Amino acid sequence: MADHRAGRGVKRGELAKRTGCHLETIRYYESAGLMPEPERTDAGHRLYDPEQERRLRFILRARDLGFTIGELREMLCLADGQGGSCRDIHAMTSAHITGIRRKISDLRKLDATLSRISKRCARGDTPECPIIDAFYGRVS
Amino acid sequence: MADHRAGRGVKRGELAKRTGCHLETIRYYESAGLMPEPERTDAGHRLYDPEQERRLRFILRARDLGFTIGELREMLCLADGQGGSCRDIHAMTSAHITGIRRKISDLRKLDATLSRISKRCARGDTPECPIIDAFYGRVS
DNA sequence: ATAGGCCCTGTAGTCGGTACAGGTGCAAGA
DNA sequence: TCTTGCACCTGTACCGACTACAGGGCCTAT
Secondary structure, three states, X not given: OOOXXXXXXXXXXXXXXXXXXXXXXXXXXXXXXXXXXXXXXXXXXXXXXHHHHHHHHHHHHHHHOOOOHHHHHHHHHHHOOOOOOHHHHHHHHHHHHHHHHHHHHHHHHHHHHXXXXXXXXXXXXXXXXXXXXXXXXXXX | OOXXXXXXXXXXXXXXXXXXXXXXXXHHXXXXXXXXXXXXOOOOOEEEOHHHHHHHHHHHHHHHOOOOHHHHHHHHHHHOOOOOOHHHHHHHHHXXXXXXXXXXXXXXXXXXXXXXXXXXXXOOOOOOOHHHHHHOOOOO
C-alpha cells in the first residue's frame, strides 16, 4: 500500500457502493456544495471518513423524501449549527409537507379527469377517439 | 397592411395571448416537432391558422394533464391518423393514469413519513432537532 | 511489459421550458 | 422626415438534478 492515508477512509467507488449512490452523483454533490471537499490520497483520489459517509446518507435520505438541493443546502447549514434552530427545521419541513399535499391534490384531480375521459372510450379500431376529442376541447 | 397574407392567420404573440401559452414555448413546441412549421409573412413572421391554434390547445391541455412531450408526440401522431386506433390512445391514457396513481401513492408515503418525523419536533430554540436526527438515521 | 481497473478532470446531454442578446421590419408620433 | 417603440426573428445559454463519456493518470497483477 503506497499511500499512508489510505487507511483513513474510503474512496469514491467504495462510498458509492456502500450508500447505493451513483458514483458521479457524489462528485456532483461536492460541486453543489452539499458534500465537503474530502481529503485526497497522494494520487489525488478522494478519501471519505465516516462523518462524510453519514452526511451523504443524510443527503440521500432527504432527497428520497423529496427535498430539493436548495432546501438541502439550507437544511445542512442548519444541521451544521450555522445559526439555525430546531424551529427553523420544523418550519422547512412543514412547508415541504404542504407542497407534497398540494401535489397529491393536483394529481388526484388529474386522475379523476383522465379516468372520466378514458371511460367514454370504446377502444375501437377506428382513429376516431373520444379521448382525442376531449383533448381538442370538442367535448367537456 | 403591407402583407397580403396577414389576414389569413395570427402571429406568435397573438396566439400566445389567446391560448395563455408562453411566447417562447410555441417556438419550443415547433422545434420539438409538436407544432408544424407555420406559414410566414413576407417579413418572416409566423402565421397560425385556426387548425394550428386547435393543435396548440390540444398540446397545452394534454401537458396540463401531465403527458410528457414524448407521449404527446406519439398521441398527436395517432390523432393525425398516422396508423393509430382509438384502442392505442386508450392504452396510452391508461398507462398514464397508472403512472399518476403510482406518484400519488409515493407522495402519500412521503407525507406520512415526514408528518411522523415532524410531529416529534419540539420546535425549540436549540440546534438539536429530532428531524435532523431522523435524517441522519439516528432514530427510526 | 502490459493489461485491467479504479480514479481524475472537464464537458455534454437529458426534459421542458425560459430568458436574453443582437438584429430586422413596420407603423405612428413629433 | 426622423425617430421611437414595438413585435418579431434567430441562436444560444440557463435552470435542476443528475448521468455519461472522453481522455488522461496511477497502481497492481500477470
